[in-house]
Amino acid sequence: MGSNELIKPSVMVCAPITTTQQSVSTEQIVNGMHQAKAEGADMVEIRLQCVTNFNPLHDLKVILQNKPLPVLIVDWQKWEGDENMRLEALQLAVELGADFVEVELKAASCLQTLVEHKRNYNSHGKMIVSCNVDGITPPQEELLQLVAQMQATGADIIKLVTHAADITEIIRIFYLFSCCRVPLIAYSVGERGLISQILSPKFGGFIVYGSLAGNTIPGLPSLDSLQKAYELEHVNADTKVFGLISKPVSHSKGPILHNPSFRHVNYNGIYVPMFVDNLEEFFSTYTSPDISGFSVGFPYKEKVLRFCDEVHPLAQSIEAVNTIIRRPKDGKLVGYNTDCEAAITAIEDALIEHGYNDGGASLSSPLAGRLFVLVGAGGAAKALAFGAKSRGARLVIFDIDFDRAKSLACAVLGEVQPYEELVNFQPEKGAILANATPVGMHPNTDRIPVAEATLGDYLLVFDVVYTPRRTRLLKDADAAGAITVSGVEMFLRQAIGQFNLFTGLKAPEEFMREIVLSKF
Incomplete structure (x- = not known):
């Protein structure tokens, strides 16, 4: 001793x-x-x-x-x-x-x-x-x-x-x-x-x-x-660290997806949840090259831009970052957005699967020309808005913060309406509804952001929330006859994009999908 x-x-x-x-x-x-x-x-x-x-x-x-x-x-x-x-x-x-x-x-x-x-x-x-x-x-x-x-x-x-x-x-x-x-x-x-x-x-x-x-x-x-x-x-000592910056953070499923995937491809990395209260103090403290990158969750996807040394053009246009890489050669933080393509392709693929692909002859998106009703104007909502606009959809945006919704609507040439009008909003037939707010997230799982009676008027309903996997919004929309897309699908696709950026390797997509299907 x-x-x-x-x-x-x-x-x-x-x-x-x-x-x-x-x-x-x-x-x-x-x-x-x-x-x-x-x-x-x-x-x-x-x-x-x-x-x-x-x-x-x-x-x-x-x-x-x-x-x-x-x-x-x-x-x-x-x-x-x-x-x-x-x-x-x-x-x-x-x-x-x-x-x-x-x-x-x-x-x-x-x-x-x-x-x-x-x-x-x-x-x-x-x-x-x-x-x-x-x-x-x-x-x-x-x-x-x-x-x-x-x-x-x-x-x-x-x-x-x-x-x-x-x-x-x-x-x-x-x-x-x-x-x-x-x-x-x-x-x-x-x-x-x-x-x-x-x-x-x-x-x-x-x-x-x-x-x-x-x-x-x-x-x-x-x-x-x-x-x-x-x-x-x-x-x-050589393990590369990747962290999810969020508040709260305990709901995240990232660790059960990324960590087994790292090991599956023999990559020496670990992905951990990081409960962050102050972004400025956090980034000024965690400067070690051992911290190789971050996922960015609620409520920081917009605020985190000013802590990035460089921002990818797509993320810059969306003004929201969900992935940050510490570039090995100079230690600079580079921001990306993998939410945009993840959400939009999940919606498009569901429409195509149900035959809404313009007869298969056109190269245009099945979203082209459709009304896209977006609830929320935060980081995830911005990704959805820019993605929908890029596919030719017409947007109407609702958010508790009217000025924030108005700003986003201007950026994507869409329409803005007061949040309190959402319960009375009557969509046109064939419209898409996307919830990009925490409404319905665990533990408050019994809420939906729109009037239940209107769900039957939507062709497809998408919910960014993935805890629980089948939210009440999706259950009610399914009962009303709408196509439904879970936030789990967006989560998986954005995580695949993150994995590629984190490791520089090709993500084991089927392996990651199997984890999501069995664990979520």
């Missing part, structure tokens, strides 16, 4: 069986350990303060004699009893074969006693000293001082946990891995801290926490996603 030579263990996934918000019985803990093993965890964490009516001798025996996986026993965070009883419980955990025992930095005085006890019982358990920093993540210097203080205790492993108020704080966590002389566990909790778990193996982390099914913990990826989407055993 206390060697200056850095050990680099392989990545282990740890599932917390107990959290500070719940009290559980030893029977529930044993069941949870077996569930964790079935879901792909390599080890489990058990907080003693959460064990119902904790009886050290009985409960530790039950837990440690029935463990199907290595166990990390975490000391009480707040201890108001006899310190000798506390130490005896931890010594008992060592005797009974706990694989890891974690004590807080402020209680590290007991460490040498535990180490001696470990030696007497010929235990191979590792000692962890931890520090949980409340409030905003401290400056880099303070974090380094904390790390040095924990290293000085002589622990086998040190652990630092912060609470991320902003994703930009996490860069400080990643830096710590390069400065530590012993194995380090370091991460930020909360939704904005998610990437501190997923990306830690790239920077030298060796324990990643994942939540059990049915026991979601903010900021922790699920064990299922770690096993099926991220597969962190493939992540190393």
Whole structure:
């Protein structure tokens, strides 16, 4: 213990069986350990303060004699009893074969006693000293001082946990891995801290926490996603990082599509959700060439243009970017739009499939001359508007922000109407309806943006929302006899375009389609 030579263990996934918000019985803990093993965890964490009516001798025996996986026993965070009883419980955990025992930095005085006890019982358990920093993540210097203080205790492993108020704080966590002389566990909790778990193996982390099914913990990826989407055993220092910039971001299906696709073509990349509050601070912080590109989601597709060094002409004309590449030769950020062709070709192909292709003799689009009713005027709506205009459609646009809708209508030579008139709007026969707003998105799935009675007048209804896959709008339109196109189809096609830009390789289109059909 206390060697200056850095050990680099392989990545282990740890599932917390107990959290500070719940009290559980030893029977529930044993069941949870077996569930964790079935879901792909390599080890489990058990907080003693959460064990119902904790009886050290009985409960530790039950837990440690029935463990199907290595166990990390975490000391009480707040201890108001006899310190000798506390130490005896931890010594008992060592005797009974706990694989890891974690004590807080402020209680590290007991460490040498535990180490001696470990030696007497010929235990191979590792000692962890931890520090949980409340409030905003401290400056880099303070974090380094904390790390040095924990290293000085002589622990086998040190652990630092912060609470991320902003994703930009996490860069400080990643830096710590390069400065530590012993194995380090370091991460930020909360939704904005998610990437501190997923990306830690790239920077030298060796324990990643994942939540059990049915026991979601903010900021922790699920064990299922770690096993099926991220597969962190493939992540190393050379792994290229791609992030989805959005707020919120937890709904995204991008990781379950892009990550398996990267591996399918043997590309060393990882795609992660990034909860971003402030674009300017984000782009001024994440400047590393390791971050090779971004997807851009709601509500940033328009705002992100000013942070791009260059913008592709199509994206410039649409004034919306959904893909950014960091050009390797000079590090410049180049913005693209793959939404436009993805949405319009999805609509066109559905019309052609149903025989609306102008008899097959014309090269013009089946959208040519049709009324295209667009709900929304944001980034996704702009892509649809410019795509529809390029195919010869006539546009009428509705948005809660009338001025924004008017501006878009002017750009595509369309008509604008007040949003409150949408429920009374009577389309001409053969019109196309496209919803490009979050209306109907999970969890508010029971809303539609137009009057249900008008749906039968539309030839085709398209919904940019893809969570859920079949929105209420699409279900009602289908019942009214309209052709329906899910946002899933647009999502797949824009993702294929992104994959090509991200990797410089040809996307495995059939493989990606199979994932979408099976997972969405």
